[in-house]
Amino acid sequence: MDRLTVAEASARLGVTQAAVYKRIQRGTIAHDKDVEGHVFVYVDASDMPTNKSTDIARLSTDGSMDKSAHDKLIEELRAHNEYLRKEAEAWQEESRRKDAIIMTMAQRIPELEPASEPQEAPETSTNLHPGVSPQGENAGRETTRSRSWWQRFLRFE
Numbered sequence: 001m002d003r004l005t006v007a008e009a010s011a012r013l014g015v016t017q018a019a020v021y022k023r024i025q026r027g028t029i030a031h032d033k034d035v036e037g038h039v040f041v042y043v044d045a046s047d048m049p050t051n052k053s054t055d056i057a058r059l060s061t062d063g064s065m066d067k068s069a070h071d072k073l074i075e076e077l078r079a080h081n082e083y084l085r086k087e088a089e090a091w092q093e094e095s096r097r098k099d100a101i102i103m104t105m106a107q108r109i110p111e112l113e114p115a116s117e118p119q120e121a122p123e124t125s126t127n128l129h130p131g132v133s134p135q136g137e138n139a140g141r142e143t144t145r146s147r148s149w150w151q152r153f154l155r156f157e
Contacts, residue, residue: 001030001044009041012048 002012009029010017020041023029030042 001042003040004043006039006041009043012043 004012006017006020006024010020013020020029024031024039024041031039032042033039
């Protein structure tokens, strides 16, 4: 296990220094500090990337990227950006299509008519016979005024 500075560890692992510091913060890499506050990282051979041919942006020992890797990375990023632009255009077209469908449906729905005037309760005759309720045969039932509109519509009694 080698004791390296953060810069040396980042070059050897093929990652940025920020990635090494993040590993230190998460506790996924062994490290220590000296008396002066310098951070050292312990890197094992098993921590090294094995297949460097898959790394497009491989860093050299001085931390810079070679020209061909840089060009490959830029080419890949441009291709990815073009793919994302096409996806965004497709989603925008889908959104426009859905908006047109909703507008068509909204135009086909007729406007609701305003509520009609509230109906008055039917007039009852005065009590001509003693002992007979003024409501007569409707005794015990709810009056028309107290029933809701849907009960009157469906003729619930």
